Amino acid sequence: MGRQKSEEFPKSKSGIDGLDEITGGGFPKGRPTLICGSAGCGKTLMGMQFLVKGISEFNEPGVFMSFEETPKDLSQNVRSLGFDLDKLISQKKLRIDHIQIEKSEIEETGEYDLEGLFIRLNHAIDAIGAKRVVLDTIESLFGGLDNATILRSELRRLFQWLKVKGVTAIITGERGESSLTRQGLEEYVSDCVILLDFRVIDQIATRRLRIVKYRGSTHGTNEYPFLIDETGITVLPITSLKLEHKISSELLSYGNNGLDKLFDKGGFFRGTSTLITGSAGTLKTTLASYFASGSCLRKESTLFFSFEESPDQLVRNMKSIGIQLSAHIKSGLLFIHSSRPSLQGLEMHLLVLHKLIGELKPRTVIIDPISSLVTVGNTSEVRAMLVRLMDMLKVNQINALFTSLTHEGSNEYNDLTVDAVSSLADTWIKVSNMEKDGSRKRALNIVKSRGMGHSNGFCEFSIQDKGIALKKPA
Amino acid sequence: MAKETWELRLYIAGQTPKSVLALKNITKYCREHLAGQYTIEIIDLLVNPQLAEGDQIFAIPTLVRKFPEPLRKIIGDLSNEEKVLVGLNIRPVMVKKTT
Numbered sequence: 182m183g184r185q186k187s188e189e190f191p192k193s194k195s196g197i198d199g200l201d202e203i204t205g206g207g208f209p210k211g212r213p214t215l216i217c218g219s220a221g222c223g224k225t226l227m228g229m230q231f232l233v234k235g236i237s238e239f240n241e242p243g244v245f246m247s248f249e250e251t252p253k254d255l256s257q258n259v260r261s262l263g264f265d266l267d268k269l270i271s272q273k274k275l276r277i278d279h280i281q282i283e284k285s286e287i288e289e290t291g292e293y294d295l296e297g298l299f300i301r302l303n304h305a306i307d308a309i310g311a312k313r314v315v316l317d318t319i320e321s322l323f324g325g326l327d328n329a330t331i332l333r334s335e336l337r338r339l340f341q342w343l344k345v346k347g348v349t350a351i352i353t354g355e356r357g358e359s360s361l362t363r364q365g366l367e368e369y370v371s372d373c374v375i376l377l378d379f380r381v382i383d384q385i386a387t388r389r390l391r392i393v394k395y396r397g398s399t400h401g402t403n404e405y406p407f408l409i410d411e412t413g414i415t416v417l418p419i420t421s422l423k424l425e426h427k428i429s430s431e432l433l434s435y436g437n438n439g440l441d442k443l444f445d446k447g448g449f450f451r452g453t454s455t456l457i458t459g460s461a462g463t464l465k466t467t468l469a470s471y472f473a474s475g476s477c478l479r480k481e482s483t484l485f486f487s488f489e490e491s492p493d494q495l496v497r498n499m500k501s502i503g504i505q506l507s508a509h510i511k512s513g514l515l516f517i518h519s520s521r522p523s524l525q526g527l528e529m530h531l532l533v534l535h536k537l538i539g540e541l542k543p544r545t546v547i548i549d550p551i552s553s554l555v556t557v558g559n560t561s562e563v564r565a566m567l568v569r570l571m572d573m574l575k576v577n578q579i580n581a582l583f584t585s586l587t588h589e590g591s592n593e594y595n596d597l598t599v600d601a602v603s604s605l606a607d608t609w610i611k612v613s614n615m616e617k618d619g620s621r622k623r624a625l626n627i628v629k630s631r632g633m634g635h636s637n638g639f640c641e642f643s644i645q646d647k648g649i650a651l652k653k654p655a
Numbered sequence: 656m657a658k659e660t661w662e663l664r665l666y667i668a669g670q671t672p673k674s675v676l677a678l679k680n681i682t683k684y685c686r687e688h689l690a691g692q693y694t695i696e697i698i699d700l701l702v703n704p705q706l707a708e709g710d711q712i713f714a715i716p717t718l719v720r721k722f723p724e725p726l727r728k729i730i731g732d733l734s735n736e737e738k739v740l741v742g743l744n745i746r747p748v749m750v751k752k753t754t
Contacts, residue, residue, distance in 0.1 A: 281711045286725065288742030291677075291732035296668040296715035297700060297707050304704035326714070326730075 190398045193241075193313070193349040196234020197227065199416030203392060203401040208373060213340050213350040215370040217362045218377030223388060223409055224353040225250070226259065227377070228315035230413045231351055233264045236274045241312035244305045244348075245277045248321035252277040262413045276305045282325030289327055295335040299342060306348060314343065314350040320364050333364075340369050361393065372396045378404070387528055390416055406528040417528060417569065428452065429578060436475020439642070439651030440468070443627055445634035449608055452578035453631070454571055456602050458585045459612035463623055464644060465584040466490070468612070469549045470499045470506065471649070472582045476545035477509035484543040485517045486534065488553035492517035503648045516541055522553040527566050530554060534570065538577070546574055551583040551602065564601040571605045607631040615639075625651065661685075661693040661743075662722035666707070668700045668715045673732045677716040680733040688745050718743075 192206035201207045208214045208231075216224050232243035247255060255277060256266040269275035278301055306314065319339075322332055343350045352370055354362030361367045367374050374393040379386065389404045407416040429451040434441050441447045449455060455472075457465050469485075476483040487495055495517060496506045509515035518537060522530070538546065554563060574581045583606070585599055603609055609628040614621055624639040642651040665681060667674035678697065685693045700707050700715070710719050714730040720743050729742045740747055 278708065280713055282713070283711075286727055288727070288729040288738060289731050290729060290738040290742070291734035292673050293714045293716060293731040294673070295713055296671075297666065297717065298713040300668060300700045300704045300715075301707045301713065304707070322713075 192398075193235075194239060195231055196238055197230055197414050197416060199405070199407070200390075200414075203390075203405060203416065204373075204395060205398055205400055208349055208351070209395070209398070210349050211344065211347045212372045213343050213352050213370045214373040214375065215352050215354055215362070215366055216375045216377065217354040217356055217367070219356040219379065222356075222377040222379040223407075223414060224377060225255075225317050226262075226409060227414055228317050228351045228353055229255070229259050229264065230262075232275060232313055232315055233259075233266075233269065234413075235313045236269055242274045242309040243276075243313035243315065244302065244309070244311045245275065245315045245317065246302060246305070247277060247279045247317050248282070249318055251279050262411060264413075273309050276309055276311070278302070278305050280321075282321060284325050287325065293328075293331065295322075295332075295339065298335075299339065303346070306346065312348060314348045315353070316350065317353045318355060319352055320354055320362065320366065323364050336366070337369050367393075373398075377407075408528055408532050410532070415532065417531060427578065433479070433580060434475045435468075436471035436473070436478070437468070437649060437651075439649065440471070440625075443625075443636040443640060443651070444630060449580070449630075450632060451580060452575065453607035454574060454581035454583070454605065455608040455610065456583050456585060456599075456606035457610045457612065458587050458599055458603075460587055460614060463612035463614060464642075464649065465586070465612060466495070466549050467499070467502065467504070467644065467649060468610070469547050469582055469584050470495070470504050473515060473545065473547055474499075474504050474506060474509065476580065477506075477512075477514040479544075480514065481544035482513075482541055483509070483515045483545040484537055484541055484547070485515060486546070486548045487517055487519045488522050488548075488550060491519045495519075502644060502646060516543075527554060527563065531566055531570060535573070538573070538579070543579060545580040545582070547582045547584075549584045550586050552585040552587075567601045568605065571602070603628075613639075659692065659723060661689055661720070661745075662696075663693060663743075664696045664698060664710065664719040664721055666698050666700060666710070666712045666715060666717045666719065671715075674716045676732040676734065677718065680736075681718055681739070684733075684736060684739055684745070688740065688747055720744075 191210035192208065193210040194201055194207040216227055218224050229245065232245055235241040235243050259266065266275060266277065270277065280298065305311065319336065323329060326332060352366065354366045357363040361374065361376060373395045376391045376393050378389045388407050388409065390407050391404045392400045392402070405416050407414055431451040432446055432448040433451055434448045457468055459465050473483050473485050499506050506515060510517065551567065571581065583602060585602065587599060608630045611626045611628050613624055615624050622641055623643065624641050626639045627635040640651055642649055663681065665678060681695060685695065698706050700712070716732065718729045718733060720727040727742060729739055733739050
């Protein structure tokens, strides 16, 4: 824990997974935060989640002042996320006040102010002792009323008033063309501004979040992908990469005797990651299956992500060379998850990985092949995602094995996934095809293995009914 | 046309200059154009904040015409007589115009 962090700036936990890590603890406590973005990017949901989680996790009642949706609509919209607003309202933990501005029935003449709004908000806050407030979307006022000068000065007063009231507030704003919000709300709410974005790249939609500013606090400055799924908003864990994870010196087997013997200590350290690279048909999946089977034989829960083969196909193929996976699946130790890489965006893949890892708490995770994911994202994204993934596995002391397809002939150092993963992987095994005496031979070479000596030769190996047979290098 | 009673409601928040002016203005217009057939109810939201929600009040002062329907709202200090009359759909009594 940071020594000064807690005193530096009071913050309110957002209740949005992953966001507090980026903001260094949450939204500024007792101050307004502006969340802006174009239509459909998740502003309302983020506000609602902030309130609902504030109630359920931190026991802080909240007021939702809606300028657009009716309480009924809001309640229906978030029900699928497991948020029961009606219950919270009846428990006096939540209040939804719908400000309806019907332009057709309103006439303006002379001076006025928005004291009515203040009184309503104040009444709602005091009625339940609210600590959190969401105003969604206050810019609607500009659509309903003509006198922008009054509105502007009243909004300024409102944000000031919120601060004096000491509530942690979220104000949402629609993205403007030349400014962050249509009415330039960012000028008034200057403590913390978060921008949400929703875009489609290569036909795959991704949502992103960026902290534009956070006065008085350090924060992550990148764009972070976030997801909206059946549990609400999750911002993807960021690369902490502090390299502070615990290490273990327990040695584990690769599940293949011959392979283990190539390492001086006869295996790998628990919680380390292994990368197997090679061109097509170099038995990468087979080696991965050995790894899975080895883990299951230790009675450890194992998660196998297969991006190329269905579970049944994998089981059948491995059975033909003597690796029995079906028994492990039946006993619940092995879980094979197959999906097409192009089915969803990278972030969704990562989220599925996260969720399965969270549910099954595996000790071993295999991704075969990690290079498939490259097809769905651009270079920097894939790289960032792989770093995040490996980081998470390391922190959780999960044994990881990734396979990666490289192309024959080309320099594998130029290969994207290899480039991204190899420096992070603790062990790198390279398999290749060689032509010798008129036939194709497979050879295995250990490029690196952190923390232990290893064979440096090219070790020939062949595949038989009983599995892989390695010839010990001379 | 049958004589009908106009039900007006004026929402204020304390005795602010704007609210006082609005009340003065609407009382004057009513006396001139709706003599004997109107009621004005004054609601001070500082006293009864919970009443703001019902009529969807957010601006102060707001004059609400409850009857005759449809509901109409005029916000501001009501200083523009013509706008108020048009907004409330009151036909000005022409006779009075000799001032």
